[in-house]
Amino acid sequence: MATPAEARVDLAAIRHNVALLRERAGGAELMAAVKADAYGHGLVPASLAMLEAGAGRLGTAFIQEALDLRAAGVTAPILAWLITPGEPVGEALRAGVEVSASDERLLGEIAEAARATGVTARVHLEADTGMSRGGSPPAAWPGLLRKALELRAEGVVEVVGLWSHFACSDMPGHPSVEAQLDAFEAALKVAEQTGVAGSHVIRHLANSAAVMTLPRAHFDMVRAGIAVYGLSPVPELGDFGLRPAMTLVARLAMVKRVPEGSGVSYGHLYVTGRETTLALVPLGYADGVLRHATDRAEVLAGGRRRRVTGRVCMDQFMIDVGDDPLRAGDEVILFGPGGQGEPTAQEWADTLGTITHEIVTRIGSRVPRVYEGQVT
Ligand SMILES: *Cc1c(COP(=O)(O)O)cnc(C)c1O
Numbered sequence: 001m002a003t004p005a006e007a008r009v010d011l012a013a014i015r016h017n018v019a020l021l022r023e024r025a026g027g028a029e030l031m032a033a034v035k036a037d038a039y040g041h042g043l044v045p046a047s048l049a050m051l052e053a054g055a056g057r058l059g060t061a062f063i064q065e066a067l068d069l070r071a072a073g074v075t076a077p078i079l080a081w082l083i084t085p086g087e088p089v090g091e092a093l094r095a096g097v098e099v100s101a102s103d104e105r106l107l108g109e110i111a112e113a114a115r116a117t118g119v120t121a122r123v124h125l126e127a128d129t130g131m132s133r134g135g136s137p138p139a140a141w142p143g144l145l146r147k148a149l150e151l152r153a154e155g156v157v158e159v160v161g162l163w164s165h166f167a168c169s170d171m172p173g174h175p176s177v178e179a180q181l182d183a184f185e186a187a188l189k190v191a192e193q194t195g196v197a198g199s200h201v202i203r204h205l206a207n208s209a210a211v212m213t214l215p216r217a218h219f220d221m222v223r224a225g226i227a228v229y230g231l232s233p234v235p236e237l238g239d240f241g242l243r244p245a246m247t248l249v250a251r252l253a254m255v256k257r258v259p260e261g262s263g264v265s266y267g268h269l270y271v272t273g274r275e276t277t278l279a280l281v282p283l284g285y286a287d288g289v290l291r292h293a294t295d296r297a298e299v300l301a302g303g304r305r306r307r308v309t310g311r312v313c314m315d316q317f318m319i320d321v322g323d324d325p326l327r328a329g330d331e332v333i334l335f336g337p338g339g340q341g342e343p344t345a346q347e348w349a350d351t352l353g354t355i356t357h358e359i360v361t362r363i364g365s366r367v368p369r370v371y372e373g374q375v376t
Pocket of ligand 1: 033035081165206207208209223224225226227233
């Protein structure tokens with residue numbers, strides 16, 4: 001490693017996780033969610049590993065993420081599900097990207113782009129079944145379906161998917177989960193009655209947590225994100241046999257002896273209790289080591305756990321290593337699969353009061369992603 005730090009991404013772990021998810025999904029097709037730079041793992045290399053392992057489709061939030069995959073030569077089906085007025089929908093259609101619509105306004109914009117480009121838009125319609133985020137509320141759903149039918153008759157739109165998203169699938173037994181399932185089935189029934197259904201229409205609802213815990217939610221396809229990266233979608237239920245793909249490593253920039261009573265880092269939140277050795281880790285909140293990790297999170301250095309000592313800065317933080325003989329250039333593991341005694345991303349998330357999604361997606365662009373496990 002010639003850089004201060006790197007995020008090592010184990011593509012073999014990603015392939016293992018995809019194979020495991022395919023098995024858990026039964027006969028349902030697997031769409032891997034690769035939004036936000038594949039949850040910080042690197043959009044293109046991670047996506048290629050997933051496709052190689054049998055993910056049939058990729059899902060992104062934004063159109064640009066889908067176009068980036070196309071620019072890299074990815075030909076698999078891609079769905080972009082979060083579109084804002086004025087985005088390059090025509091470009092997406094020309095690139096063969098499927099798009100999602102939740103209301104008649106966006107569906108109209110998609111139809112305009114289809115007329116302008118001469119490419120029939122392949123559209124997934126999203127129903128709001130109780131999350132109250134995106135999606136068409138039940139009252140607007142029949143109208144959206146009728147508009148889609150009109151546009152289909154005109155030849156500009158083809159409905160290829162009907163879908164929704166869970167609010168609480170990571171809380172097994174939460175009453176909203178069954179309620180959303182019932183609402184989704186009701187929305188599918190309305191679609192059938194309106195004439196927007198059939199074997200070519202893919203029904204999809206499940207995220208990673210529902211893939212693992214809720215077979216009734218699998219339908220024709222599942223959309224898995226966090227589990228593909230080896231992080232548990234329901235930590236209370238264990239790791240499901242998933243393998244964390246990312247290991248975040250840094251090299252100590254410097255090491256020095258300081259006397260008792262030395263105030264460390266901004267605000268002097270930590271004061272040494274005796275003469276000791278401090279080591280400087282060249283990663284900070286700009287790299288995704290949240291400032292909230294100050295005096296809380298741990299790293300593995302010199303074979304032992306060390307707590308983040310004093311305030312996390314923009315580019316760096318300190319650790320107090322006592323009298324241990326660490327040297328500049330030595331490797332520090334912030335988190336990884338846990339096999340060497342290092343913290344896991346789950347442990348960081350628990351310590352910081354967040355979820356692993358946030359821990360891995362926040363790793364900044366300054367940190368190079370380095371691929372292991374047979375890059376193809
Ligand atoms: C991110 C996302 C997913 C994947 O969710 P995980 O909990 O990471 O599996 C699935 N569907 C949609 C619409 C998403 O935004």
